[in-house]
Amino acid sequence: MESLDLGRLTENMLAQHRRSERNEKIFGIFRALGPFVGLIALWWGVHAIFDPSPTKLVAPDKVVDAFFESVGEGVLPAYILQSLQRLGFGVIIGVVVGIPVGWLLGLDKEIAKAAEPTLRFFNAVSGIAWLPLLVTWFGFTERTISSIIIYTMIFPVVFNTMVGVRTVPPVLRDAARSMGASWPRIIKDVYVPGSFPSVMTGLRLGIGFGWRALIAGEFVVGGGGLGFFIFDARTAGVIERVMLGMIVLGVLWLMIDRLILRPVEEYTATKWGMVRQ
Amino acid sequence: MAAERAGASATASATLTVDHLSHWFIDQQSGSTVHALDDINLAIQPGEFVTVVGPSGCGKTTLLKILAGFIKPNSGEAKVKGKAITKPGPDRGVVFQELAILPWRNVYRNISHGLEIQKVPKADRDRRVAELIELVGLSGFEKHHPHQLSGGMRQRVAVARTWASNPEIILMDEPFAAVDAMTRQTLQEELNRISVETGKTVFFITHSVEEAVFLGDRVIAMSARPGRVKEAVVVPIPRAERTWQSMSTDPAMAQCVDEVLGLVRGEHEASLVAEGSALEES
Numbered sequence: 285m286e287s288l289d290l291g292r293l294t295e296n297m298l299a300q301h302r303r304s305e306r307n308e309k310i311f312g313i314f315r316a317l318g319p320f321v322g323l324i325a326l327w328w329g330v331h332a333i334f335d336p337s338p339t340k341l342v343a344p345d346k347v348v349d350a351f352f353e354s355v356g357e358g359v360l361p362a363y364i365l366q367s368l369q370r371l372g373f374g375v376i377i378g379v380v381v382g383i384p385v386g387w388l389l390g391l392d393k394e395i396a397k398a399a400e401p402t403l404r405f406f407n408a409v410s411g412i413a414w415l416p417l418l419v420t421w422f423g424f425t426e427r428t429i430s431s432i433i434i435y436t437m438i439f440p441v442v443f444n445t446m447v448g449v450r451t452v453p454p455v456l457r458d459a460a461r462s463m464g465a466s467w468p469r470i471i472k473d474v475y476v477p478g479s480f481p482s483v484m485t486g487l488r489l490g491i492g493f494g495w496r497a498l499i500a501g502e503f504v505v506g507g508g509g510l511g512f513f514i515f516d517a518r519t520a521g522v523i524e525r526v527m528l529g530m531i532v533l534g535v536l537w538l539m540i541d542r543l544i545l546r547p548v549e550e551y552t553a554t555k556w557g558m559v560r561q
Numbered sequence: 562m563a564a565e566r567a568g569a570s571a572t573a574s575a576t577l578t579v580d581h582l583s584h585w586f587i588d589q590q591s592g593s594t595v596h597a598l599d600d601i602n603l604a605i606q607p608g609e610f611v612t613v614v615g616p617s618g619c620g621k622t623t624l625l626k627i628l629a630g631f632i633k634p635n636s637g638e639a640k641v642k643g644k645a646i647t648k649p650g651p652d653r654g655v656v657f658q659e660l661a662i663l664p665w666r667n668v669y670r671n672i673s674h675g676l677e678i679q680k681v682p683k684a685d686r687d688r689r690v691a692e693l694i695e696l697v698g699l700s701g702f703e704k705h706h707p708h709q710l711s712g713g714m715r716q717r718v719a720v721a722r723t724w725a726s727n728p729e730i731i732l733m734d735e736p737f738a739a740v741d742a743m744t745r746q747t748l749q750e751e752l753n754r755i756s757v758e759t760g761k762t763v764f765f766i767t768h769s770v771e772e773a774v775f776l777g778d779r780v781i782a783m784s785a786r787p788g789r790v791k792e793a794v795v796v797p798i799p800r801a802e803r804t805w806q807s808m809s810t811d812p813a814m815a816q817c818v819d820e821v822l823g824l825v826r827g828e829h830e831a832s833l834v835a836e837g838s839a840l841e842e843s
Contacts, residue, residue, distance in 0.1 A: 459661035462629055463675040463726055464651040473674065477665045555665065555706070 350524040367509040374433030386445020411436035411497040429501040436497035437490035444486025448479030481553045488545040575604040582637030597623045599787035610763045612773035615783030654728035669703040675726030693721040713744035733765045782824035
């Protein structure tokens, strides 16, 4: 009689587990893409049935042609790069200003009480509402675009940082204090890591809002960028490029969010033990 | 009197003394003054394990916070070896009721935190943490994060974390209130063993009379608000010999529990009456 080979058995189970994990991943990709396939089919169907004029709606294949065309001309890559650079600059300033302000409000209740109504007021006056004034002040310049991105993204960053700092349990501070930690040490060992997941959430939200504000800014200011690409195409009546620009907006954001922001946010939250899988 | 003289010499050698300490504060919600502690006197000897029981709201936690140095008393004094307590210090370690472990640090780094703060060299730190992990039975879990542990294991991390920086005095505020009954008994036995092995002076707050008697050399009963030290019951069983198996059949334990229960029960009713009259007033 042969005894039960446990090692072999475990190996088989592990292999099976790995296989099902891979299947789950492949299934996940199809599940995410499925609705898009449906939408494109719907778009095609609507176009085929109603046969609208090419200045109103074009079929998906025309947009694909427009994609290769504008990539070939080098216009689309250049504009994408320009928009990403503008966003990147806004994000840097938003982080450099927003996180310290959020920290200050999180640590000092009195300052927070004084600042909160003002912050909420300006948060309600959207960045786009500032455009006329910004154009009057700075003209059709990069400065106008940067201002609207920074303005838009700073509120979620400030609020979430503040909440993150505030919700660090006081007992963690007290414990560090009873072990002889100085204030800088408590900030470094307790408040920075304790608020980090919330700061990441704020950044993810802020960058998302900033991305939308950027497009609005580029509509008005022009001078390149994806927003300008869309607006310019509409002025020229090239509807396939308008639609292409819109699709690129969505796809780019999906990539930024899924490939960078969400993994970072999830990694920190999971590692910190804030989220249970 | 002989008892009084014995008391005086006990105060002189004590690790922790509390002298005519009173404290009151203004309740943020009702705006009324709460008289939390009234003329508390205590002397805790080196290596002694003192447990404190009393009805909820009797100021136990306030007393612990004063000893820890988080609150300054309005009158009277608390002293460590004759030196007045003015702020938290590494001579007094605290184990909190809410788990004070850092969720983003693994078990190892949680326990070493106090040593890092005290700038203990890495090699010594590693040795000390390894000892403590062994002592609290967490070997093999060094790299785990708190959210991967059970409630009882997290509580062990909290205890080891406080023990690691080697404070002379350990202040514990109902540390086992949130774990299930089975785990609680195990943790109590482990705490008993660890405290006997390390010879620490421990001040332990609880609302469980059994827990207080099981762990304490001496059980202090506190009165309902304003909190006063009502009476102390000495548990005549050497701590080194205590396990739940032996204690649960020991008539001396039963007698102590009865005695403390008698003290606390009267106070519990008094606190209910006090709460009732407070409700009527408002």
